[in-house]
Amino acid sequence: MSIKDYYMRAKRELENLAYYVDSYKKINYGIQFKIFRFKQGYLVRIYNNKKKGIKLDCSQIKNKNVKRDLKEIKNILDQNHKKGSIKNIQESFELPNKIIVDRIVSYLISRQAKRKSINSDSIKHSFRLSNLTFTIYTNNLMMIQGKSNNFNSLKKEILMILSSNNKVKSRLKKPKINNQMSLFDQDLNNKILGEENLKLVG
Incomplete structure (x- = not known):
C-alpha cells in the first residue's frame, strides 16, 4: 500500500x-x-x-x-x-491412510471448519477454516490454499496428526521370531544326538 x-x-x-x-x-x-x-x-x-x-x-x-x-x-x-x-498459501500433504484422513477431518470439524460443496469425483472432503481451503482428494492428498495468519499454527497441528501415524505403526509391529537355528546350535545338537546314539549302541 x-x-x-x-x-x-x-x-x-x-x-x-x-x-x-x-x-x-x-x-x-x-x-x-x-x-x-x-x-x-x-x-x-x-x-x-x-x-x-x-x-x-x-x-x-x-x-x-x-x-x-x-x-x-x-x-x-x-x-x-x-x-x-499476507502471501498466498498453497501447500500439500500426503495422508498415508484412512485413519489419518479421519483424524484430519475430525480435527477440522472440532475447529468448526465449514464444509464446502464438492463438485468433483476426485475430492473426498473440502473445508473452509481461517480463510483457508482444505481439500482432501481421493488419492489421500490434502491441499491447503488461501491467505491466513493462522496457517503456521494449523500446519503444526496437522503435522502432529501426521506424526501420530508412525506411533500407530510402531504399536502394530510385532517382534519377529527367528526360527532359523544357528550353525553353532546345529553342531551342538548333532553332538548331543551322536552321544545318545553311542550310549544306545553300547
Missing part, C-alpha cells in the same frame, strides 16, 4: 465519521493534511518509514474525541494493511 492509498482510505473513514478532509501536502518522509469538524481544524500526518512502514501520526491533536477517532481508523487501516501483505 502506498502512502497515497493510505491517505485515501483514511479520508474515506474520516468522511464516514462526518469529518471534512483537506488535500494533503508533502513533507519530509510523508504527507500532512487537515481535518475539520464543527469548524475546528486538526493537523494529521502520515509517515512512511522503511523499517516501520506507513504510520498515521495524530500527536498534534489535543482533542480526546478526535484523537480516539483517528486511533480507531489507524487500527482499521493497519489491520487491512497486514491482511494485504
